[in-house]
Amino acid sequence: MANTYKIILDTKGGDNGPEVLIKGAAIALKKFDSLSYLMVGDRDLIEKECVSLSMPMDRVEILDAPNEITNYDNPAAALFEKQDSSMIKSLVALDTREDLLGLITTGNTGVLLGGTVRFLNSKERVRPCLAALLPNADGSFTCLVDTGATIDCSPQMLVHFAKQGSRFMKQMYGIESPRVGLLSNGAESTKGNKLVKETHALLAAESEINFIGNVEGNTALSGICDILVCDGFAGNLVLKVSEGMAKRLITDIVKYGKRTGNESIMELVGHLMKVYDFGSLGGGLILGTDKPVIKARGNSNETTVVSVSEMILNMVEHKAIFDKSRIEI
Amino acid sequence: MANTYKIILDTKGGDNGPEVLIKGAAIALKKFDSLSYLMVGDRDLIEKECVSLSMPMDRVEILDAPNEITNYDNPAAALFEKQDSSMIKSLVALDTREDLLGLITTGNTGVLLGGTVRFLNSKERVRPCLAALLPNADGSFTCLVDTGATIDCSPQMLVHFAKQGSRFMKQMYGIESPRVGLLSNGAESTKGNKLVKETHALLAAESEINFIGNVEGNTALSGICDILVCDGFAGNLVLKVSEGMAKRLITDIVKYGKRTGNESIMELVGHLMKVYDFGSLGGGLILGTDKPVIKARGNSNETTVVSVSEMILNMVEHKAIFDKSRIEI
Numbered sequence: 001m002a003n004t005y006k007i008i009l010d011t012k013g014g015d016n017g018p019e020v021l022i023k024g025a026a027i028a029l030k031k032f033d034s035l036s037y038l039m040v041g042d043r044d045l046i047e048k049e050c051v052s053l054s055m056p057m058d059r060v061e062i063l064d065a066p067n068e069i070t071n072y073d074n075p076a077a078a079l080f081e082k083q084d085s086s087m088i089k090s091l092v093a094l095d096t097r098e099d100l101l102g103l104i105t106t107g108n109t110g111v112l113l114g115g116t117v118r119f120l121n122s123k124e125r126v127r128p129c130l131a132a133l134l135p136n137a138d139g140s141f142t143c144l145v146d147t148g149a150t151i152d153c154s155p156q157m158l159v160h161f162a163k164q165g166s167r168f169m170k171q172m173y174g175i176e177s178p179r180v181g182l183l184s185n186g187a188e189s190t191k192g193n194k195l196v197k198e199t200h201a202l203l204a205a206e207s208e209i210n211f212i213g214n215v216e217g218n219t220a221l222s223g224i225c226d227i228l229v230c231d232g233f234a235g236n237l238v239l240k241v242s243e244g245m246a247k248r249l250i251t252d253i254v255k256y257g258k259r260t261g262n263e264s265i266m267e268l269v270g271h272l273m274k275v276y277d278f279g280s281l282g283g284g285l286i287l288g289t290d291k292p293v294i295k296a297r298g299n300s301n302e303t304t305v306v307s308v309s310e311m312i313l314n315m316v317e318h319k320a321i322f323d324k325s326r327i328e329i
Numbered sequence: 330m331a332n333t334y335k336i337i338l339d340t341k342g343g344d345n346g347p348e349v350l351i352k353g354a355a356i357a358l359k360k361f362d363s364l365s366y367l368m369v370g371d372r373d374l375i376e377k378e379c380v381s382l383s384m385p386m387d388r389v390e391i392l393d394a395p396n397e398i399t400n401y402d403n404p405a406a407a408l409f410e411k412q413d414s415s416m417i418k419s420l421v422a423l424d425t426r427e428d429l430l431g432l433i434t435t436g437n438t439g440v441l442l443g444g445t446v447r448f449l450n451s452k453e454r455v456r457p458c459l460a461a462l463l464p465n466a467d468g469s470f471t472c473l474v475d476t477g478a479t480i481d482c483s484p485q486m487l488v489h490f491a492k493q494g495s496r497f498m499k500q501m502y503g504i505e506s507p508r509v510g511l512l513s514n515g516a517e518s519t520k521g522n523k524l525v526k527e528t529h530a531l532l533a534a535e536s537e538i539n540f541i542g543n544v545e546g547n548t549a550l551s552g553i554c555d556i557l558v559c560d561g562f563a564g565n566l567v568l569k570v571s572e573g574m575a576k577r578l579i580t581d582i583v584k585y586g587k588r589t590g591n592e593s594i595m596e597l598v599g600h601l602m603k604v605y606d607f608g609s610l611g612g613g614l615i616l617g618t619d620k621p622v623i624k625a626r627g628n629s630n631e632t633t634v635v636s637v638s639e640m641i642l643n644m645v646e647h648k649a650i651f652d653k654s655r656i657e658i
Contacts, residue, residue, distance in 0.1 A: 148514055222573070237514070238546075240545055242574050245575055249578045249601065276578070
């Protein structure tokens with residue numbers, strides 16, 4: 001068979017069980033000829049699912065991992081005590097095998113971050129961060145770092161995040177000098193909490209990055225910057241408040257459509273749901289590793305597996321991650 | 330004439346000049362029989378505007394204040410050096426005159442907060458905070474504290490904010506035991522940054538307030554809590570990200586309406602703009618004083634003056650602040 005890109009699918013740790021993730025992999029294998037998987041988890045269960053889904057077994061390798069890391073696991077302890085868990089086995093495989101190009105997992109974020117530092121840290125020994133690519137009002141994407149991997153950050157960490165985000169946006173989108181914005185409560189350089197003020201001074205002194213200054217919450221996703229830097233607490237807020245607000249407006253529009261019997265409203269709702277369903281965009285991407293690692297949501301479904309697999313394929317081929325046409329309304 | 334409620338209008342410090350604020354006052358005087366104003370600013374200019382607007386001069390008193398506090402003023406310095414500014418004169422008048430029931434100003438937030446502490450602090454000597462009343466998805470309102478008055482907060486400050494917010498929601502809406510939520514990156518009590526974790530423990534130990542635990546960004550405005558507590562940095566983010574997202578969806582809907590020629594879409598847009606224009610809701614309210622002080626936006630217009638005047642009237646009469654019907658879609 002032709003040369004394929006093999007990526008790891010950690011089948012455990014998700015809210016909906018391994019079956020739905022394996023089903024997603026089956027759909028992705030049909031869609032992408034160049035794709036193959038190393039599935040990590042219960043060998044018997046995976047084999048059974050693969051057979052029942054008539055999957056091409058020459059493009060599926062299975063690595064048995066009897067143990068599972070759950071959301072109740074303490075990261076530090078789990079890393080040492082759960083060596084036979086699907087997540088740790090996945091990380092070790094990614095680190096040691098050259099034929100494996102990336103990893104998809106829905107499991108515990110804390111353990112994954114710790115495992116990334118332990119097994120996959122790049123030569124520069126930077127602190128990994130969890131990035132999200134968010135669609136802007138002008139059709140571009142902004143890389144938000146950090147989205148919740150490190151809740152309490154130092155100014156130095158935020159500088160690392162800015163550099164990792166810049167490298168990623170340059171590689172992925174070919175942006176020569178990606179613009180870095182610092183999330184703050186005012187555009188002026190004097191605005192911000194203690195962390196933001198200290199980070200502002202450090203970013204302004206960095207010659208490696210193109211720092212454009214502070215960016216406020218209302219313009220954060222306007223397209224004003226390619227990378228938006230903040231601590232994991234603020235990043236989580238930006239993501240969740242945006243998501244909550246978009247869902248709420250869409251719910252209001254549906255109610256209005258029903259009340260007025262205006263059927264064309266439902267077409268509008270369909271458009272909006274595609275653009276503003278930030279959750280479907282492929283999950284968080286860990287930056288600071290040499291190979292792509294994607295932390296998909298705990299409640300990932302078949303579609304998530306397909307879209308994050310495509311994301312890794314695109315990253316490997318250095319193409320744009322998302323199809324921009326989807327965000328046109 | 331009948332007994333009226335007299336409130337102070339600081340005519341200086343806004344982005345659009347005193348004229349537009351005075352015009353708003355003229356509209357409010359027509360709308361509310363029980364209202365009268367003490368207007369603070371340039372006597373000549375105010376008199377001229379009042380005459381040209383044919384205002385009822387038995388319901389307008391003027392206090393001359395030649396100086397203005399701008400957004401470039403340093404709060405600590407301005408409080409001592411600009412005694413003849415309209416803001417300081419307004420604060421002193423509110424403190425010393427029993428017939429004055431509240432204050433509306435569009436000026437410098439930092440100076441206003443400092444001035445509130447200096448001239449108006451309540452007997453308990455708590456730290457004042459800037460609250461916003463935000464419409465929830467279920468038709469209720471949540472009092473968000475702090476929205477940007479204090480950017481770096483201590484856990485003790487957040488406890489003060491929770492208490493002030495509780496008292497306000499009880500007085501204004503007659504809620505017997507207002508629910509206090511703590512804004513965090515996860516609902517579990519172990520989630521949060523250092524500030525949130527420490528505050529969680531303090532709030533849980535407070536018998537005076539009804540603490541319901543952590544609240545995430547996506548459910549913050551669902552109606553899950555009556556008071557949402559956070560530091561000014563996070564509060565500013567919640568406000569601005571919500572506002573930015575709502576504006577963006579509405580812009581998308583307008584584009585869609587134009588493209589499809591669906592005229593009924595514009596009716597929907599009208600509804601949404603009323604519900605989601607958080608800026609028009611009356612501005613920030615300073616809690617921690619004995620009399621209502623409203624910090625209206627710098628770019629306030631006639632409508633803002635009318636709605637915040639109504640807000641103070643309602644507060645004085647202990648009625649609900651907003652007409653709930655406006656948020657039905």
